[in-house]
Amino acid sequence: MAFGDSSLPGSEARAKLKEVRNRLTSAQAVTVLTGAGISADSGIPTFRGADGLWKNYRPEELASPEAFSRNPSLVWEWYNWRRELIAAKRPNAAHYALVELERRIDRFWLITQNVDGFHRDAGSRKLSEIHGNIWMVRCTTCGGVRENRQIPIPILPTCPDCQGLLRPHIVWFGESLHPLDLDHSLAALRACEILLIIGTSGVVYPAASFGPIAKEHGAFVVELNLDPTPQSALVDLAIQGHAKDLVPQLLSPPPLSSHFLDSDRDSLLG
């Protein structure tokens, strides 16, 4: 690692990461909530912020049932573009670290708002994709749900069973989460000792209420995010940095060489 490498957490972040690491060592029930920030390190654009998708597109014109009834071709073109983008990218070190955490913790549950499927691709199995999955389609006539990985998907795609119009199997603005996903997520939030909130702006409900719910039920809540969010003041620990750098460090400390460099720098500066 280079001296002054901005990907290295500073000493305050390192102390916080160590505290979370220690807590995770003895925890039996851990829940994780992820958002677009965890996949940003794989090259997938987030929704909000300077380079966010919603800077150029309006959610209500592309990600709502009204938008789909008005102009299904436009909505499918947008999803085709995103499918192509996602297919060219891979999960990163943060996704893989959560697979390892799942392996280590007795009662683990991962709740993701991401539709890119990266957690599943990395190997996570105990998870709810509460906003759906971009590789799943649903028939607007018979309701049948199936996997579809075609790129581009023909516009407009139809159901092989009934010829009805297919739509992305994604929870759009104004739609409710699948009741099973919501029940499972709420149970995991109420039961966990530690909740990790990773790479979400924390402004879209119901996920925005998950931190407060876990805290109300006694969990130690940790936020990992590049920037402060509206949730930062409510959590027990907020750590700033890239998910791909921070999440692996919840499992094991960074290599010794980077410690030396950082402590050298700290002592030089101090």
Ligand code: OAD
């Ligand atoms: P947002 O785009 O709202 O927020 C992404 C968050 O990730 C921000 O708080 C960034 O600071 C943070 N971030 C960016 N890069 C990061 C990195 N490398 N490491 C860590 N954090 C980073 O995305 P979500 O909160 O996921 O819904 O948005 C929630 C929902 O709104 C999405 O699921 C989507 C959207 O509209 C649907 O599509 C239904």
